[in-house]
Amino acid sequence: MPEDRKAAAKVEPLRKTRPCPECGKPSNREHYPFCSNRCREVDLSRWLTGSYAIPVADDETKADYPDEEN
Numbered sequence: 001m002p003e004d005r006k007a008a009a010k011v012e013p014l015r016k017t018r019p020c021p022e023c024g025k026p027s028n029r030e031h032y033p034f035c036s037n038r039c040r041e042v043d044l045s046r047w048l049t050g051s052y053a054i055p056v057a058d059d060e061t062k063a064d065y066p067d068e069e070n
Contacts, residue, residue, distance in 0.1 A: 017026045022039035034040040046052055 015027075015029075015032060018033060019025070020027055020035035020039050021033060022042055023035060025035040027033050028035050031037055031040050034043065
């Protein structure tokens with residue numbers, strides 16, 4: 001196959017674009033799932049400052065688990 005045809009071949013992206021979780025613009029391959037480095041850093045900043053947190057019980061033995069029966 002000539003080099004010209006290889007370069008002209010259509011390449012499918014690995015992931016489909018989706019809206020950026022920060023601003024809603026289409027995602028960019030280099031910054032996936034974000035559209036830009038700015039949106040990626042805004043999200044990272046929220047993680048580092050504790051804005052995103054997973055709730056946990058102080059004492060695991062006293063935690064309420066709704067799908068377990070007593």
